[in-house]
């Protein structure tokens with residue numbers, strides 16, 4: 001076992017992937033608590049599809065992936081937020097339009113040049129090799145920045161998540177905090193989707209908070225538990241992926257499902273007592 | 274200059290006017306009680322005064338240097354989904370958000386303010402419990418404590434006594450009068466408890482079927498709606 005681990009970490013890209021992966025998973029889980037509670041999880045899903053479209057275009061035109069995808073997804077995040085705030089213009093439908101539209105566009109763009117091949121598979125389901133590229137350092141800095149910003153805005157995030165009307169009425173710029181939340185989510189989705197895949201990245205946002213909420217009754221507890229859970233699940237998922245040669249994204253999601261099951265069981269046992 | 278001024282303001286949802294012809298002002302130190310039957314637009318008025326709804330016509334503006342950061346607010350409903358993970362302590366402390374300026378975290382002073390308000394409303398013993406799993410009246414007290422934390426000059430209360438037991442209600446009225454008299458806090462309160470409103474208020478605002486009454490409690494008692502609500506006939 002120890003030997004196998006040493007073998008794993010002898011690849012420098014694995015070490016990088018692990019560090020970036022943990023930072024991204026933790027950030028996603030922290031942002032996820034607010035997103036899930038505000039019923040914005042659909043936005044996360046929509047953004048990952050927009051990210052797929054943007055990455056495809058970047059790959060085909062030969063531009064730097066992150067330099068294209070991050071601005072595009074951030075803009076999409078602000079747009080999706082506006083749409084879901086104005087609920088009467090059929091927010092759900094509009095989000096689905098944008099997300100499936102981007103997905104279709106991405107597939108079209110890729111297949112015109114290289115044909116449907118491993119590129120699409122990598123973008124849809126993720127690849128650990130994504131972290132070996134020149135963007136690894138940038139990913140590290142960006143995910144650390146998201147984490148720090150979330151912590152600095154923690155109290156404000158709680159206020160707008162719990163009761164936005166009150167926050168607004170008592171002089172907090174709730175709209176700006178929502179926008180910040182959407183933008184941080186956009187950055188994390190782009191960073192994470194290259195490893196986890198466009199189809200699976202939103203699970204990093206949704207699973208840990210839902211799992212944590214099975215047992216935690218305070219916001220702080222939920223945030224801490226969600227972050228730690230996400231890190232642990234990611235690391236276990238990475239090991240499984242390495243030793244059994246399973247895709248990273250799917251392995252991490254599988255571990256998250258297991259954690260959810262365990263937490264639900266414990267919660268259930270607690271209610272029986 | 275008045276703290277809040279309404280100039281022939283009308284408030285509407287999606288273009289449908291709910292109240293119009295609002296013409297009154299609230300001075301520093303005032304205690305205004307808003308009455309009227311269900312659906313008359315009292316909560317809408319409160320949201321309009323808070324700037325959560327923009328007037329469809331006319332103007333609502335703050336004066337006297339009043340900033341939103343100095344306002345405390347109690348919404349009418351406690352509706353947050355019941356499994357929202359938040360402790361009583363966290364909810365009350367979030368009322369102090371408007372006093373922390375650009376700091377990221379709360380200091381001792383704010384935590385003390387939250388603790389004091391929890392004592393005031395008798396909820397210290399449930400500080401660690403989950404907000405969503407409390408009774409309606411307990412939730413009311415928590416949101417009241419949060420409103421008090423946020424209040425520096427103006428306090429808007431939308432049916433503060435709803436769901437409270439008689440002892441808590443009496444205590445609440447005592448707290449409101451004390452804040453108004455001793456701390457100079459201006460209070461605007463929606464209430465269906467007309468006898469209490471009339472005895473506490475400095476001004477009354479009654480909303481109903483297009484007719485709006487604004488005046489002192491004495492003048493209010495003389496009106497037909499006032500005596501009807503006070504049960505004058507009985």
Ligand SMILES: Nc1ncnc2c1ncn2[C@@H]1O[C@H](COP(=O)(O)OP(=O)(O)OP(=O)(O)O)[C@@H](O)[C@H]1O
Nearest residue numbers: 286287291309310311312313314315316317318349
């Ligand atoms: N969010 C909303 N969208 C559309 N119409 C609304 C909305 N909220 C309230 N209304 C309408 O506005 C009118 C006034 O509602 P409001 O809540 O202000 O009444 P209220 O005087 O506070 O009543 P209550 O005593 O029951 O609290 C009602 O006819 C209601 O149908």
Ligand SMILES: [Mg+2]
Nearest residue numbers: 315316317349
């Ligand atoms: Mg009301």
